[in-house]
Amino acid sequence: MRAGRMVSLLLLLQNRGKLSAARLAAELGVTARTVYRDIEALSAAGVPIYAETGPFGGYRLLEGYRTRLTGLTADEAESLFLTGLPEPAAELGLGAQVAAAELKLTAALPTPYRDASTRIRQRFHLDAPGWYSEAEPVPLLTAVAEALWRDRVIEIRYRRWSPEPGVVTRRLHPLGLVLKAGVWYLVAVRRNQPRIYKVSSIQRSRTLPEKAERPEGFELSAFWRAHVEGYEEAEETETALIRLSPQGIAALPDLLGPRAARLARRTLTGEDAEGWRRARIPMESVPHAAAGLLKLGVDAQALEPAALVAHLTATVRAMAGLYPGG
Incomplete structure (x- = not known):
C-alpha cells in the first residue's frame, strides 16, 4: 500500500511540478505527516526531491529527472475507459484505479501530449445528470458490474412498474451497463431476449457460478441506440x-x-x-x-x-x- 502511494507521489511531482505537502496529502488521501515520511523515504532511496520554503513553497523534483515507474496494473488499465467520467467511475468502485491510471498515463506521455491532455481536462467536463437532479442511489451497481465483468449469471429481486407494479425475481445473463442522463441501466438476456433493467430498482443481487452467455454479434451501443429510437417513437405502448x-x-x-x-x-x-x-x-x-x-x-x-x-x-x-x- 505504501509503495503504491509513494509511486503516486513521485508521479504527481513529475507531472505537475512543485506541490505543497497539503496539496499532495489531499491528492493522495493521507495526512501531511504521512507525506513528510514518504518524501524522506524517497530521498533516502536516492530520488532527487528538494523543498522550497516560504509561503509559495513546496516539493519538486530535480530539473530533468523522470521516473520510469509508469506501468499500469490490470485494474488500472481496465478502468482507463472511465478516465473522463470520475463520478460514474466512483459509483462502479473504480475511482482509485481511474485516478492512478490517469496519473501513470500522463507521466508516460511526451511533454507536448501531456500538456494537451491537461488543457483538455481543464477545458472540457462531462456532467451526465440533468438540471436540478441528482443521480439516483445505486447501492448494488458495483455487485452487478462485477458479475458483468466476470461474465456470470445473476439473480435479482427487481421492483417493476409495468405491466403490473410489484417485486419480481429474475435470472439474467448480463450484457452491459449504460449510463443515460445520470441513470444506470442494466442490459441483460432473459428468455433469450435482451431486456433493460433500471439498476436503482434492483433490491437484491446474487452472483451465480454459471457463466453468462452473450448472443453472437451483440453490440451494446447498437442495441441501446435502437432501443432509444424505438422508445422515443412509441405512441401506444408505455x-x-x-x-x-x-x-x-x-x-x-x-x-x-x-x-x-x-x-x-x-x-x-x-x-x-x-x-x-x-x-x-x-x-x-x-x-x-x-x-x-x-x-x-x-x-x-x-x-x-x-x-x-x-x-x-x-x-x-x-x-x-x-x-x-x-
Missing part, C-alpha cells in the same frame, strides 16, 4: 392518458421535455368549454410519469393507467397533509 389545460399544453416542452411535448401534441383530442384537451405522454415508469405531471400542477390530470392515477392520488393527499387545513 404511455399515459392525461387532460391538459391550455397553460399545461404550453408548458409541456419546459416541464416534461421536447419528446413528451411532441407526443402530446400529436395525440391531442377534443376540447371542452375551458380549453382542456386529452393527450398521451410517454411513461418510463409510474413514479417517473407522476413526478413529471406534478410539475404541471393544476394544469394536468392523469386519466390512465389506474396505477398512475392511484400513485398521484396518494401523493397529492400526502402533500395536502403537510399544510394547514390539509
Whole structure:
C-alpha cells in the first residue's frame, strides 16, 4: 500500500511540478505527516526531491529527472475507459484505479501530449445528470458490474412498474451497463431476449457460478441506440392518458421535455368549454410519469393507467397533509 502511494507521489511531482505537502496529502488521501515520511523515504532511496520554503513553497523534483515507474496494473488499465467520467467511475468502485491510471498515463506521455491532455481536462467536463437532479442511489451497481465483468449469471429481486407494479425475481445473463442522463441501466438476456433493467430498482443481487452467455454479434451501443429510437417513437405502448389545460399544453416542452411535448401534441383530442384537451405522454415508469405531471400542477390530470392515477392520488393527499387545513 505504501509503495503504491509513494509511486503516486513521485508521479504527481513529475507531472505537475512543485506541490505543497497539503496539496499532495489531499491528492493522495493521507495526512501531511504521512507525506513528510514518504518524501524522506524517497530521498533516502536516492530520488532527487528538494523543498522550497516560504509561503509559495513546496516539493519538486530535480530539473530533468523522470521516473520510469509508469506501468499500469490490470485494474488500472481496465478502468482507463472511465478516465473522463470520475463520478460514474466512483459509483462502479473504480475511482482509485481511474485516478492512478490517469496519473501513470500522463507521466508516460511526451511533454507536448501531456500538456494537451491537461488543457483538455481543464477545458472540457462531462456532467451526465440533468438540471436540478441528482443521480439516483445505486447501492448494488458495483455487485452487478462485477458479475458483468466476470461474465456470470445473476439473480435479482427487481421492483417493476409495468405491466403490473410489484417485486419480481429474475435470472439474467448480463450484457452491459449504460449510463443515460445520470441513470444506470442494466442490459441483460432473459428468455433469450435482451431486456433493460433500471439498476436503482434492483433490491437484491446474487452472483451465480454459471457463466453468462452473450448472443453472437451483440453490440451494446447498437442495441441501446435502437432501443432509444424505438422508445422515443412509441405512441401506444408505455404511455399515459392525461387532460391538459391550455397553460399545461404550453408548458409541456419546459416541464416534461421536447419528446413528451411532441407526443402530446400529436395525440391531442377534443376540447371542452375551458380549453382542456386529452393527450398521451410517454411513461418510463409510474413514479417517473407522476413526478413529471406534478410539475404541471393544476394544469394536468392523469386519466390512465389506474396505477398512475392511484400513485398521484396518494401523493397529492400526502402533500395536502403537510399544510394547514390539509
